[in-house]
Amino acid sequence: MKKHNDQVIDKLLSSVGRHNPAFKIWIIALLVIISIGCFAYYRQLRLGLVVTSMRDYTSWGIYISNFVFFVAVSLIGSLVSSILKLAKVKWSYPLTRISEIIAVAAIICAAVIIIVDMGRPDRFFNVIIYGRIQSPIIWDVLVIMTYLVISVLLLYLPMLPDIALCRDRLKHVAKWKQNLYRILALNWQNKPGQLNRLKKTSTILEIMVIPVAFAIHTITSWLFATTWRPGWDSTNLGPYFVSGAFMLGAAVIIVAMFFIRKSFKLEDFITNDHFDKMGKILVLLSLVYLYFNINEYLGPAFKMVGVEGEHITELFSGDYAAMYWLVQVPGLMLPILLMVFKRGRKPFNIMIISFFILMGAWFKRFLIVIPSLQHPYLPIQDVDESYLHYYPSWEEWAITFASFAGVLLIISLLLKLFPIIPIQEYIHHQDKSEDQSNEI
């Protein structure tokens, strides 16, 4: 038994800190994209927000739709490492660390994007020092900071025994990494007292992250729902956002599972069965989201009242119709149909389907933010032609791609620094299942 466990530990630790030329090329490519984004941001800082296509009508562009997207992605942490864990879903534990890493990376980039959207980022702390507690923006700032801290703790605490393993077994890695593992391991020795404390704190975090995760995306939806604009004036917006976020999160983790399994050769730990089960969860979450989608559009589309009607017409058959139907059909309805069949849940197939869901979800955030802003209730007289349309400038695209590269960079570095599969948890579950089979 011990020999088998040692083999498992060695295999799972083998990816940590190992030099890999392909990984280096990947990191350099991400850094190049981030550098281009930094240059675009430098231009934005130097010349002002005028370099973007945001004007008086569309004052929230792709920065904010990207922010909503990242907040949605970050909810995956609470789904896998909390909801599934508390429901004692045993097959999901190899995915907990991946989901938490994605959650941390996404929420960091969401926070950064908000600062990028500010015309005067040097005044960011004024938001906290002089912020009005009545404003949903302040609630959002508070809940994002809280969720970031909880996500980091939820990633870090259950990882303590594995960091201790890295500290004790990885003697070939660089000195700074050894020091890092030593500091982060918090003197972990697998003592009963330490195990008890870890179990207690992990359970508290797993419970606490659920309401905070619901709060973060509900409050993000309130940023829109409390602003008087067509398409946002809806009581449905909170659950609509949360359900969409869970669907997106599940799609993101499937895409991540596929590439991580392939890159780190983890076929023994992330099996085809994991894809099949995540596929079933994704079908359920997509159906819930579809239900909220119908609720969101049916009422206004049936009544077609005033500017709400104009907004709906623009989405259904106007300027944004192509994007809207692409989001609804290949981004939501077709994936549900395909994933219902077992073949649709095979690793490669479901990765492609999840990618479509992911793309659909990004453009869905675009459709939530931009068309609504182009229908202000107080029109400005003799507006400039540029106010009436919104096509993001190259600076906005560069910064958006850089934010994606930033998420991927954080994920890649964390995956390289720490074991991807929770080792101690894996061994514990293996031992337990063997004990049960012996008893039978």
Add this chain to the structure above:
Amino acid sequence: MKNFISIIPQYSLIRNFFLFLLLLVGQTVFSQKQSAEIHFKFLDDQADKRVAIQVFQQGDSALKPVEELDISLYVERLFSYLPVGDRFNTTDENGYVEIHMPSDLPGDSKGNLKLILKIEDAETIRDTIIHTEVKWGIPVIYDVTEEKRSLWAARANAPLSLLLLVNSLLLGVWGIIIYICYEMYLIKKE
């Protein structure tokens, strides 16, 4: 070979300046416009409120009324002056004119209205502005208590219930986070 730079004084600037001074002094000394003596009183017959204005000018020996003079009357509002009366309120041969005031103008908390009397662009009288007050407005009492604590008030006047809710949520969640950090410290010390 030396280069010479010649500096020519700009006399035109100095000349223009003196010309300007001369015109200014000339305007003041030789101006035909004189100051006027303006008498006004408020006539209130319940239904009809009027401002009676009489304008005089110093004659050779005594005051003489100013005939055919346009007078404007305004009520000060929040952002601008509201004109009242007719478009032209012209004095008669006695230098007298009456301007009717609306009786439904909102005033301050005591009903005071700030009035502005103006004589502008008259032939023989200098531009004159007189500020005065009359208690002919409808008293408007702002309910300050209602504005005090509300969702739309400044940050210092946030609703107590909201403050209580948000702060207790924050205290609860961050209290747990601090407790977890303390537990991490105990794990390290174990």
